[in-house]
Each structure stands twice: as C-alpha cells, then as structure tokens.
Amino acid sequence: MNKVAGEFVELAGKRFSCREFSHRPVTSPELAKVLEAARLAPSAKNQQPVHVWALTSEEALARIRTVHTMFNAPVVLVVGYKESEGWTRSCDGKNWAEIDATIVGTHIILAAADADLGCTWVGSFDPVKVKELFPETDGYELSALFAIGYPSATAAPSERHFIRKSMEEFTTEI
Numbered sequence: 767m768n769k770v771a772g773e774f775v776e777l778a779g780k781r782f783s784c785r786e787f788s789h790r791p792v793t794s795p796e797l798a799k800v801l802e803a804a805r806l807a808p809s810a811k812n813q814q815p816v817h818v819w820a821l822t823s824e825e826a827l828a829r830i831r832t833v834h835t836m837f838n839a840p841v842v843l844v845v846g847y848k849e850s851e852g853w854t855r856s857c858d859g860k861n862w863a864e865i866d867a868t869i870v871g872t873h874i875i876l877a878a879a880d881a882d883l884g885c886t887w888v889g890s891f892d893p894v895k896v897k898e899l900f901p902e903t904d905g906y907e908l909s910a911l912f913a914i915g916y917p918s919a920t921a922a923p924s925e926r927h928f929i930r931k932s933m934e935e936f937t938t939e940i
C-alpha cells in the first residue's frame with residue numbers, strides 16, 4: 767500500500783496550490799484544455815448541475831479583485847451549481863449538486879497541473895459579494911473560485927502542501 771506509481775499519482779503529487787503567478791498569459795487553447803477537463807467531470811446521475819464562468823478580461827479580473835486578490839492570477843474560474851438541477855437521493859433527501867461542483871473543481875486543479883499551469887482553489891470568498899459583482903451567476907450557488915496562471919519563478923508549495931496523513935491514518939484495509 768505504501769508504494770505509489772503511475773503518471774496520475776505523479777501529477778497528484780506535483781500539484782500544489784500556486785499563489786504567485788508570472789505575467790505569461792494563458793492562451794485560449796491552454797484554458798480550453800482545463801475547461802474541457804472540467805466539462806467532462808462526472809456528476810450524480812449525470813445531471814450536470816454545474817456552470818463555470820471564466821474571467822479572462824482585464825475588466826472582469828479587476829472586478830473580482832475588488833473582493834479577493836486571487837493572487838493576481840491572469841485567469842479566474844468561478845464554479846457554481848444549481849441544487850434544482852442536481853440529483854436528490856430519495857432515501858434521505860440529500861442533494862448532490864454541491865458535490866458535483868467540487869468534482870469539477872478537482873478536475874480543474876489537476877488539469878491545470880497537467881498543463882503546467884499553477885492554480886489555487888479559493889473557498890474563502892464572500893459569495894454574496896461575488897454574485898453582486900457578476901449578475902451572470904444569478905440562480906446559482908457559488909462553490910469556489912480558481913486562480914489560474916503560469917507560476918512565477920519563485921512560486922513554491924506552502925508548508926501545508928507537505929503535510930498529509932500517513933497512509934496508515936488515511937486508509938483502513940478491511
């Protein structure tokens with residue numbers, strides 16, 4: 767169980783939250799790859815209750831930066847979902863739309879790493895303020911923001927990146 771191998775595990779290990787970006791622009795084809803990976807994410811009963819807004823214009827980026835620096839990333843993705851479009855489990859009424867949105871988020875951060883882009887998942891934002899700034903998101907709950915761009919020369923993983931539960935703590939074989 768301790769031995770890890772394979773390109774995917776390498777990718778998962780190399781990914782880190784990047785909070786310093788270079789001025790190198792993210793091209794449309796590069797962004798398209800990340801968005802395609804996000805679009806392909808699975809969802810409960812395939813109901814796809816998630817929408818992604820890609821902030822790429824200087825005007826939109828300036829708007830989002832009024833409520834969060836987003837580490838001055840050249841691209842910000844806003845991920846939202848509609849509970850009304852998600853699957854609700856009949857036995858207990860649990861709605862899966864928010865979980866579907868986090869799966870999209872997971873695809874985003876890994877696809878960004880695969881494209882050698884830096885990315886940070888940002889949950890510490892005020893959804894009311896972001897929704898005010900972007901009326902396009904009306905009717906959606908906001909799940910997360912994603913700062914995306916090429917890492918600066920000095921970008922490095924934070925100390926937290928290296929802290930993970932041991933396999934023994936994390937997994938139980940039964």
Ligand SMILES: Cc1cc2nc3c(=O)[nH]c(=O)nc-3n(C[C@H](O)[C@H](O)[C@H](O)COP(=O)(O)O)c2cc1C
Binds near residue numbers: 783886889926927928
């Ligand atoms: C759901 C979620 C919310 C997060 N919110 C923030 C955030 O608001 N600001 C931030 O700088 N990092 C945020 N992060 C990044 C985490 O701090 C980071 O993933 C964690 O410390 C592990 O570091 P690593 O991503 O470099 O491996 C968030 C990550 C997740 C998964």
